[in-house]
Amino acid sequence: MKHLKHIILASIFFSLIFISCETSIKETPNTKTVTTEIDPLPSWNEVTSKSNIITYVSDVTNPESKNFIPIKDRIATFDNDGNLWSEQPAYFQLFFVIDKIKLMADAHPEWKTEQPFKAVLENDMAELGKQGQRGLLQLVMTTHAGNTTEEFKSEVQEWVKTAKHSTKNVTYDKLVFQPMLELLQYLRDNDFKTYVVSGGGVDFMRAFVTEIYGIPEEQIIGSRIKTEFDYNNGNPVIRRLAGLDFIDDKDGKPLNIQKIIGKKPVFSSGNSDGDLQMMQWAASNKYKSFMLYVHHTDSVREWAYDRKSHIGRLDKGLDQAQKEGWTVIDMKNDWKVIYPFELN
Amino acid sequence: MKHLKHIILASIFFSLIFISCETSIKETPNTKTVTTEIDPLPSWNEVTSKSNIITYVSDVTNPESKNFIPIKDRIATFDNDGNLWSEQPAYFQLFFVIDKIKLMADAHPEWKTEQPFKAVLENDMAELGKQGQRGLLQLVMTTHAGNTTEEFKSEVQEWVKTAKHSTKNVTYDKLVFQPMLELLQYLRDNDFKTYVVSGGGVDFMRAFVTEIYGIPEEQIIGSRIKTEFDYNNGNPVIRRLAGLDFIDDKDGKPLNIQKIIGKKPVFSSGNSDGDLQMMQWAASNKYKSFMLYVHHTDSVREWAYDRKSHIGRLDKGLDQAQKEGWTVIDMKNDWKVIYPFELN
Numbered sequence: 001m002k003h004l005k006h007i008i009l010a011s012i013f014f015s016l017i018f019i020s021c022e023t024s025i026k027e028t029p030n031t032k033t034v035t036t037e038i039d040p041l042p043s044w045n046e047v048t049s050k051s052n053i054i055t056y057v058s059d060v061t062n063p064e065s066k067n068f069i070p071i072k073d074r075i076a077t078f079d080n081d082g083n084l085w086s087e088q089p090a091y092f093q094l095f096f097v098i099d100k101i102k103l104m105a106d107a108h109p110e111w112k113t114e115q116p117f118k119a120v121l122e123n124d125m126a127e128l129g130k131q132g133q134r135g136l137l138q139l140v141m142t143t144h145a146g147n148t149t150e151e152f153k154s155e156v157q158e159w160v161k162t163a164k165h166s167t168k169n170v171t172y173d174k175l176v177f178q179p180m181l182e183l184l185q186y187l188r189d190n191d192f193k194t195y196v197v198s199g200g201g202v203d204f205m206r207a208f209v210t211e212i213y214g215i216p217e218e219q220i221i222g223s224r225i226k227t228e229f230d231y232n233n234g235n236p237v238i239r240r241l242a243g244l245d246f247i248d249d250k251d252g253k254p255l256n257i258q259k260i261i262g263k264k265p266v267f268s269s270g271n272s273d274g275d276l277q278m279m280q281w282a283a284s285n286k287y288k289s290f291m292l293y294v295h296h297t298d299s300v301r302e303w304a305y306d307r308k309s310h311i312g313r314l315d316k317g318l319d320q321a322q323k324e325g326w327t328v329i330d331m332k333n334d335w336k337v338i339y340p341f342e343l344n
Numbered sequence: 345m346k347h348l349k350h351i352i353l354a355s356i357f358f359s360l361i362f363i364s365c366e367t368s369i370k371e372t373p374n375t376k377t378v379t380t381e382i383d384p385l386p387s388w389n390e391v392t393s394k395s396n397i398i399t400y401v402s403d404v405t406n407p408e409s410k411n412f413i414p415i416k417d418r419i420a421t422f423d424n425d426g427n428l429w430s431e432q433p434a435y436f437q438l439f440f441v442i443d444k445i446k447l448m449a450d451a452h453p454e455w456k457t458e459q460p461f462k463a464v465l466e467n468d469m470a471e472l473g474k475q476g477q478r479g480l481l482q483l484v485m486t487t488h489a490g491n492t493t494e495e496f497k498s499e500v501q502e503w504v505k506t507a508k509h510s511t512k513n514v515t516y517d518k519l520v521f522q523p524m525l526e527l528l529q530y531l532r533d534n535d536f537k538t539y540v541v542s543g544g545g546v547d548f549m550r551a552f553v554t555e556i557y558g559i560p561e562e563q564i565i566g567s568r569i570k571t572e573f574d575y576n577n578g579n580p581v582i583r584r585l586a587g588l589d590f591i592d593d594k595d596g597k598p599l600n601i602q603k604i605i606g607k608k609p610v611f612s613s614g615n616s617d618g619d620l621q622m623m624q625w626a627a628s629n630k631y632k633s634f635m636l637y638v639h640h641t642d643s644v645r646e647w648a649y650d651r652k653s654h655i656g657r658l659d660k661g662l663d664q665a666q667k668e669g670w671t672v673i674d675m676k677n678d679w680k681v682i683y684p685f686e687l688n
Contacts, residue, residue: 072560149602193562206606216416217606218537224603229595229621236621236628238602245603251573258493258582259568259589260604262550262561277573277580284580 040186043179043343047334049292052327053183056290060266061190067288069266071191076267077257077278078184080198080205080222082312083271083294084213085176086165088303090311092172093204094136096159100143117142141242145225148237149203156207170341176212178340179329180294183269184213192267195219197257199249199274203240221256223248249274254281265289271296272312276320283324291326293317298332301342384530387523387687391678393636396671397527400634404610405534411632413610415535420611421601421622422528424542424549424566426656427615427638428557429520430509432647434655436516437548438480440503444487461486485586489569492581493547500551514685520556522684524638527613528557536611539563541601543593543618547584565600567592593618598625609633615640616656620664627668635670637661642676645686 044050060069081087101111101120111117116135119127128135144152160173168175184194194215196205202222210217226243230236248256254277257265268275268282271294279291295314296305307315321328329335337343388394404413425431445455445464455461460479463471472479488496504517512519528538538559540549546566554561568589571582592600598621601609612619612626615638623635639658640649651659665672673679681687 075562202603202606218419218604220606227599227602229598229625231621231624234624234628236598236624238598254573254580254582255571258571259546260562262546262564277575280575280578280580281573 040189041179041182043182043336045334045336047330049327049329049334053186053290053292056267056288057186057190057192060288069287073263073266073287074187074190074192075195075261075263075265076187076192077195077197077221077253077261077265077269077282078180079270079272079275079278080196080200080209082296083177083269083275084180084184084196084209085172086168086302087312088305089166091200092165092175093200095163095165095172096156096204097139097143099159099163100155101139104142137244141225144201144204145240145242147240149227149240150237152203152240153207156204160208173208173212174341175339177294177335178337178343179335180269181213181340184215187267188214193219195221195261195265197221197248197253197278199223199247199252201225202248221248221260223252251277253278257281268292269294270317272314273317274312276317279317279320279326283326291321291324293321293326293328295328295330297330298335298338300332301338302331304332384533385523385526387526387680389678389680391674393671393673393678397530397634397636400611400632401530401534404632413631417607417610417631418531418534418536419539419605419607419609420531420536421539421541421565421597421605421609421613421626422524423614423616423619423622424540424544424553426640427521427613427619428524428528428540428553429516430512430646431656432649433510435544436509436519437544439507439509439516440500440548441483441487443503443507444499445483448486481588485569488545488548489584489586492583493571494581496547496584497551500548504552517552517556518685519683521638521679522681522687523679524613525557525684528559531611532558537563539565539605539609541565541592541597541622543567543591543596545569546592565592565604567596595621597622601625612636613638614661616658617661618656620661623661623664623670627670635665635668637665637670637672639672639674641674642679642682644676645682646675648676 041050041053059065059067062068078084081091098120101117105111105121108117111121116128116131116139119131120139160171162171164171165175187194196209196213196215196219198205198221200222202220202224205222206217206220209215209220224245226241226245227238228241230239246252246256253275257278264285265282266285266287266289268279268289269292270278282289283291293314295318296303296312298304305312306318307313318328331338384398385394403409403411406412422428425435442464445461449455449465452461455465460472460475460483463475464483504515506515508515509519531538540553540557540559540563542549542565544566546564546568549566550561550564553559553564570585570587570589572585574581574583590596590600597619601622608629609626610629610631610633612623612633613636614622626633627635637658639662640647640656642648649656650662651657675682
């Protein structure tokens with residue numbers, strides 16, 4: 001965390017420099033215009049995806065352009081898993097589930113013989129896969145419900161500080177994409193309001209991503225379980241219940257964007273078919289909009305997967321992106337670094 | 345609308361003056377500090393509710409105070425009906441329902457004999473009341489569903505421009521409370537993020553209140569009907585379906601605040617028992633919080649009602665406000681004017 005904080009602080013510092021350096025000295029009769037431009041996306045190679053982004057942002061923020069978008073309508077929505085951080089070998093939230101089941105196991109001796117818990121306790125991923133959606137849902141409800149919103153937040157924060165990714169051997173919060181952090185900041189520097197719109201649990205994300213992405217809790221949208229309010233004799237709590245409230249994936253993304261934001265995004269970024277409807281919704285904006293797909297092509301620095309992957313499958317989305325001319329990031333070729341720790 | 349726009353523009357103008365005048369000239373060895381303070385709440389009499397608000401805001405925005413609240417946590421939530429605008433003789437959204445049923449009636453000759461439509465077409469409010477919640481729900485679904493979000497928005501905007509309140513004889517958008525407009529602006533001037541959290545329909549409100557209250561669509565929270573996404577051969581729409589999705593009232597308010605904002609409010613304002621759970625939730629904030637009830641006590645300029653009213657009943661809320669020392673606005677005594685048009 002300390003390491004990451006340094007990087008974030010450094011990013012903020014550099015973005016401040018960027019903001020101040022971008023200021024041009026106004027022309028007066030006896031002086032020349034001096035404009036210093038600092039690269040807003042330094043971790044990107046000089047590729048089409050980068051120039052497309054910069055051309056778009058420069059155009060729609062230019063008051064003289066016919067494509068100018070008023071600040072209030074500059075809504076940018078970003079998927080999280082596989083788009084702002086990695087998602088292999090499984091969504092990181094699943095590792096939280098697995099780790100918490102193991103922590104809870106002492107109080108549940110029956111889990112030694114009871115599926116899907118037995119598979120988790122024995123690290124039997126093949127068996128866990130066989131348990132299907134129903135087994136997964138049971139694990140999620142066991143680990144995500146039965147507590148208050150405050151208790152759940154603390155548990156996630158504790159987990160993020162200590163749990164490490166099995167092959168990358170760093171805490172999960174270090175596996176965010178440096179080029180996407182720069183893109184988020186670049187958009188905010190240009191008065192876009194950046195949102196996370198993810199299939200992941202909204203309270204799971206809110207527990208720690210605000211600090212990493214610079215996106216406040218109220219701009220994080222995700223899947224939810226049911227909740228109830230308890231006045232609790234003057235110490236009110238919101239209790240998390242074992243039932244699904246909303247799945248923020250596929251059709252759920254534009255629906256939740258309408259429910260919560262009430263405006264179409266002008267900039268939308270994702271990496272899988274689960275983001276396709278959000279892309280289509282943004283593409284139908286009356287303003288000029290920008291659709292951005294992250295294509296996982298780097299088997300060495302990250303992972304390479306697309307049309308056949310069980311996690312983050314990108315198939316129909318890739319077809320439509322190619323057909324419509326949406327921008328597709330080729331991670332291997334487009335990004336100088338993947339993770340912030342590679343900057344050192 | 346033009347009239348209101350002028351008032352809003354004037355309010356913005358005066359608030360700008362306020363902002364610029366508030367700036368104090370910094371002390372240097374040879375100059376004195378000159379601070380010009382302009383009343384941020386000019387339509388309020390010099391009463392306890394006003395001084396409580398100003399004392400609170402000054403305290404929690406003062407970096408030297410032990411009660412200082414960081415900007416990111418300055419969340420202020422406001423009920424709408426009866427709190428930011430009037431709600432008598434019935435919620436204004438009901439008049440939209442009635443007017444639209446009448447507009448639709450030509451295409452539905454069967455409504456002449458079929459309840460609850462018959463009661464609406466015959467202006468038979470007694471009979472309409474007898475139709476109960478079920479009848480009301482049927483009317484709401486008939487008028488609110490079966491179209492797209494864009495179509496519904498246009499219909500509401502058209503209605504707001506023309507429909508007039510039966511006794512006040514002005515369009516409904518003119519029946520907002522001038523003192524509350526000033527309070528919203530005062531809070532925003534102090535870096536609070538102002539939200540509407542209302543039992544009213546979120547898409548109904550979004551169609552026109554952004555302009556009136558200066559609150560963007562994404563900060564308007566309300567009740568919702570179900571929706572579905574339709575790619576519609578490349579012209580995507582969100583269709584409004586005849587089913588309730590969420591009732592943003594009572595327990596629903598803190599639950600929706602957690603779902604959408606993800607943080608407890610520090611400032612909460614309402615006028616009925618339907619707002620009590622939101623008040624309790626704000627009161628439990630770790631930061632010093634402010635709970636504000638509007639008490640309808642002015643039978644001449646507005647309406648007087650509380651413990652026995654069917655609309656906007658304030659009974660348990662009033663008891664708890666008195667017990668906990670929350671601030672209660674006595675409309676008759678505390679406000680110089682009720683509506684913006686009284687300023688002229």
